[in-house]
Amino acid sequence: xMPSTRTFTFGREVMLMVVxxxxxxxxxxxxTWIGGYEALATKVLIWALxxxxxxxxLGFTAYLSFGHxxxxxxxxxVTGLMLKHVSASVIPAMLAAVTVxxxxxxxxxxxxxxxxxxxxxxxxxxxxxMLHAAGLxxxxxxxxxxxxxxxxxxxxxxxIPMEGRPVFFLCAVFVILGFAVARQIKRSPMGxxxxxxxxxxxxxxxxxVNVMAYKFAAYVISAVYAGVAGSLMxxxxxxxxxxxxxxxxxxxxxxxxxxxxVNTLLGPMLGAGFMLYFENxxxxxxxxxxxxxxxxxxxxxxxFLPGGFMDLWRRLxxxxxxxxxxxxxxxxxxxxIQEAREANYAALANMEEAS
Amino acid sequence: MSGNLVNALTLQVLTGMQxxxxxxxxxxxxxxxxxxxxxxxxxxxxLYLIAAYLAVFISTELGxxxxxFIVPALLFMVGWGLERGLIKSxxxxxxxxxxxxxxGLALVTEEGLKWAFGSNNIPFPLPQWGTGIVKLQEYLxxxxxxxAFPKWRLVxxxxxxxxxxxxxxxxxxxxxxxVIRAGMRDSGMLRFLGVNISQRFAVxxxxxxxxxxxxxxxxxxITQVSPDVGMHLLVPSFxxxxxxxxxSLGGALLSSLILGMALSFTAEYSAVQQIIVYxxxxxxxxxxxxxxxxxxxxxx
Numbered sequence: 132x133m134p135s136t137r138t139f140t141f142g143r144e145v146m147l148m149v150v151x152x153x154x155x156x157x158x159x160x161x162x163t164w165i166g167g168y169e170a171l172a173t174k175v176l177i178w179a180l181x182x183x184x185x186x187x188x189l190g191f192t193a194y195l196s197f198g199h200x201x202x203x204x205x206x207x208x209v210t211g212l213m214l215k216h217v218s219a220s221v222i223p224a225m226l227a228a229v230t231v232x233x234x235x236x237x238x239x240x241x242x243x244x245x246x247x248x249x250x251x252x253x254x255x256x257x258x259x260x261m262l263h264a265a266g267l268x269x270x271x272x273x274x275x276x277x278x279x280x281x282x283x284x285x286x287x288x289x290x291i292p293m294e295g296r297p298v299f300f301l302c303a304v305f306v307i308l309g310f311a312v313a314r315q316i317k318r319s320p321m322g323x324x325x326x327x328x329x330x331x332x333x334x335x336x337x338x339x340v341n342v343m344a345y346k347f348a349a350y351v352i353s354a355v356y357a358g359v360a361g362s363l364m365x366x367x368x369x370x371x372x373x374x375x376x377x378x379x380x381x382x383x384x385x386x387x388x389x390x391x392x393v394n395t396l397l398g399p400m401l402g403a404g405f406m407l408y409f410e411n412x413x414x415x416x417x418x419x420x421x422x423x424x425x426x427x428x429x430x431x432x433x434x435f436l437p438g439g440f441m442d443l444w445r446r447l448x449x450x451x452x453x454x455x456x457x458x459x460x461x462x463x464x465x466x467x468i469q470e471a472r473e474a475n476y477a478a479l480a481n482m483e484e485a486s
Numbered sequence: 487m488s489g490n491l492v493n494a495l496t497l498q499v500l501t502g503m504q505x506x507x508x509x510x511x512x513x514x515x516x517x518x519x520x521x522x523x524x525x526x527x528x529x530x531x532x533l534y535l536i537a538a539y540l541a542v543f544i545s546t547e548l549g550x551x552x553x554x555f556i557v558p559a560l561l562f563m564v565g566w567g568l569e570r571g572l573i574k575s576x577x578x579x580x581x582x583x584x585x586x587x588x589x590g591l592a593l594v595t596e597e598g599l600k601w602a603f604g605s606n607n608i609p610f611p612l613p614q615w616g617t618g619i620v621k622l623q624e625y626l627x628x629x630x631x632x633x634a635f636p637k638w639r640l641v642x643x644x645x646x647x648x649x650x651x652x653x654x655x656x657x658x659x660x661x662x663x664x665v666i667r668a669g670m671r672d673s674g675m676l677r678f679l680g681v682n683i684s685q686r687f688a689v690x691x692x693x694x695x696x697x698x699x700x701x702x703x704x705x706x707x708i709t710q711v712s713p714d715v716g717m718h719l720l721v722p723s724f725x726x727x728x729x730x731x732x733x734s735l736g737g738a739l740l741s742s743l744i745l746g747m748a749l750s751f752t753a754e755y756s757a758v759q760q761i762i763v764y765x766x767x768x769x770x771x772x773x774x775x776x777x778x779x780x781x782x783x784x785x786x
Contacts, residue, residue, distance in 0.1 A: 261764035268757045
């Protein structure tokens with residue numbers, strides 16, 4: 132089993148959620164202390180939700196999707212169209228967006244989940260690009276093509292106009308809820324199955340587990356997270372850019388997840404915060420080259436610190452002799468499950484010798 | 487009447503070949519690297535970019551013919567250095583890490599070029615002999631009336647054909663090619679036989695980059711030279727490789743031709759043209775999940 136998974140206690144879980152909730156709700160406050168501004172907090176939360184869902188796919192199953200912009204963007208467009216043409220109320224718009232996203236995830240998943248590894252990455256990228264191209268050409272009448280989709284009405288939730296603080300609280304609720312759900316998924320039998328897919332899908336298949344169903348579930352769940360995030364993005368800023376469907380959105384998602392540290396749930400959210408902080412605050416210091424610097428940071432992290440920031444934290448603790456450095460996303464990396472298992476075998480062999 | 491149809495068909499086939507030629511050159515390098523090293527090079531579009539930018543500067547300074555020789559040689563060195571310096575240490579790491587690191591390199595290249603030369607298209611003047619049009623009816627007697635085709639696009643087709651033939655000869659008739667082909671089949675076995683495969687793999691990576699270099703020199707004037715072209719070309723090239731079957735050179739050639747034709751014959755319906763490449767990919771992968779020439783058990 133996972134070497135570092137501590138036993139679940141209700142009290143600990145509640146404590147953790149309280150601390151997390153306080154951090155999220157206090158974000159507009161503490162973000163200003165480190166040079167950010169209030170409105171940035173909402174954006175950070177939206178991306179954090181997006182990255183959190185992505186971690187259920189990439190972190191748990193190691194399926195690297197380069198096409199999650201498809202879900203984010205589609206949902207954004209559906210929300211935008213609903214708000215513009217049907218009603219300014221947020222609830223039907225979000226429901227419609229998530230429903231469409233579910234359908235899209237089922238369709239795309241049936242096509243690309245048959246393949247794994249690099250094929251999956253390439254195909255997910257290709258289909259997302261197809262949607263982007265279609266959004267600019269075939270659907271240009273609805274999407275507004277290159278100009279994007281603009282709305283003149285303010286979205287409303289139960290009579291509250293959605294701007295400023297209310298949007299932030301809406302996003303915060305979704306992020307806290309999303310985090311709680313993701314944690315439960317992670318420690319559930321399903322979560323273990325998903326982690327097992329990353330380790331050895333063939334073996335899992337042979338032991339009678341329907342691997343396809345599990346990875347499909349992970350894919351769809353991450354698509355729903357992406358859908359909610361895309362929807363919130365439009366509620367936060369009533370404008371749908373074609374960039375939401377572009378590969379660079381998927382790329383940013385991958386970058387922030389890896390920088391933060393995949394399969395940690397907290398890591399990708401941290402990465403999302405870091406990236407937006409970089410984009411909005413650090414940019415004003417170092418100018419337009421922030422993307423180049425971020426790219427360099429990303430490459431360095433992939434090469435030297437594949438476990439991301441979360442692993443940096445662990446390495447620091449390891450220096451203090453508290454815990455072992457470990458990366459979570461790869462089974463055969465040093466310090467991971469494989470090593471723990473081999474240590475077990477060695478211990479068993481020793482016991483047999485002794486007896 | 488029928489003469490017009492033949493004219494139109496000829497033009498569309500030529501356009502298809504030209505579009506396919508650019509994809510073929512990029513996809514050949516991709517599939518060569520993938521087939522031998524098992525690395526999916528997300529930075530291949532970036533290599534094309536580097537080549538195109540280098541070609542612009544070298545051809546304005548030293549003339550186009552200098553660029554034709556210098557740029558691919560430089561790119562070979564870039565590819566070789568990349569493999570020795572970075573990719574080498576990623577063979578033992580998971581496929582996703584290889585994708586991530588090459589993707590990171592692609593980002594850095596794109597942003598670096600943006601920073602250095604701006605995000606706009608920079609002009610790539612054609613050499614004097616390559617401008618203008620060719621009157622096809624002078625060479626193809628079955629054509630009726632006046633049929634013109636841009637000269638440079640014909641050059642592009644010829645260059646692609648030359649590169650492909652050279653690669654074919656190299657792989658089929660030399661000892662080096664034999665080792666590479668064997669390595670694509672079963673690199674573990676080759677290692678057991680005492681062949682120093684890792685050194686040759688660096689050369690393969692360099693060759694992949696070299697072909698991207700040739701594509702950059704000749705394709706640059708057609709595809710434009712701006713930082714986002716790299717990724718723009720990479721996605722269809724990936725599809726070419728996947729449709730043809732990962733690691734299959736013949737498959738890559740055939741599928742780049744198919745995609746080129748599909749693009750050329752749908753040009754009148756621009757909405758369809760935007761997504762035709764992906765539609766073809768969907769259909770092929772539904773019918774043959776491993777691609778046209780993909781073999782069972784290869785990198786699965």
